[in-house]
Amino acid sequence: MTTTARQLDHNGKLATLLAATLLTLIMLTGISRAEYKGGYPYKIGATVGMVGDIAKAVAGDKGEVTFVIGAGVDPHVYNPTRSDVATLLRSDIIFYAGLLLEGQMADVLAKIARKRPVHAVTELLQPEYLIHDPATGHSDPHVWMDVSGWMKAVEVVAQALAEFDPPSSAVYRENAAAYLEQLKTLNDYARRAMASIPDEQRVLVTAHDAFGYMGRAYEIEVMGIQGLSTESEAGLKDINRIVDDLVRRKIPAVFVESSVSDKNVKALIEGAGSRGHKVMIGGELFSDAMGPSGTYEGSYIGMIDHNVTVIVRALGGEAPPGGMQGKLRGIH
Helix, strand or coil: CCHHHHHHHHHHHHHHHHHHHHHHHHHHHCHHHCCCCCCCCEEEEEEEHHHHHHHHHHHHHHEEEEEEECCCCCCCCCCCCHHHHHHHHHCCEEEECCCCCCHHHHHHHHHHCCCCCEEECCCCCCCCCCCECCCCCCECCCHHHCHHHHHHHHHHHHHHHHHHCHHHHHHHHHHHHHHHHHHHHHHHHHHHHHHCCCHHHCEEEEEECCCHHHHHHHCCEEEEEECCCCCCCCCHHHHHHHHHHHHHHCCCEEEEECCCCCHHHHHHHHHHHHCCCCCEEEEEECCCCCCCCCCHHHCHHHHHHHHHHHHHHHCCCCCCCCCCCCCCCCCC
């Protein structure tokens, strides 16, 4: 085993241990069921934008949401700053994705869980739903790529807020129901648009393996150059294997990601070109982070609408350039 492999294995085991410690602390302290006694809006902390977006939708004007890992930032390798820790410590309730997505933050979350409620939004997902990495034994954390799976996260947030602030529980249930209707519309659009891609072109090649749940939900084959975590390294063998597929199957496009370096994707394009097969960059996808704050793509719905629309149009399917709601910009 190489030094890098040993380090990754050690880091993976450490993250698993820290995550288990966090869950144990939450269960033993009982703080997760403490009721809020203050005024409104209370402070909600979230790790990533996809989680923060659910909290905003469910809490409404009862809570003020701040998330610490912003647009274009890779949560797999993100180390929280003092400012991030201070933001979480000032929060009255905290939500995180879980499944080791925020592996570097597990110890911070474990310490905070002694003082205030901390919830993983993926806690309702059953083991049989999750995609597992045979190399590490870890579960794929990128659940938000399957809208129907991410709906379970809405249930977690609604239930947690209802327990945290019982007088407003009806509000949270109503807000959650309205948001779930929007997600159902999004899921229907994704299913319909993805189904329009010709069978021979239903292959999604990306920088890292973040789209497994999307592939399974919408029946498209997925190839990631790197593994589930961007901490894993892509070797020449991985790149050559995918180049072989690009050339043999005449796959027309590959995709870069907003939070991951594009160097490996460019290596694919160069490798295929040297063997006489031209491959284009089909567009930039949002994988581990949403788009810029304040934009449509900076919302969960906008993020998935963008990804689906870009993929479908690049691979020969049918989707309007403005996406599901006509709000996307710059897609050809």
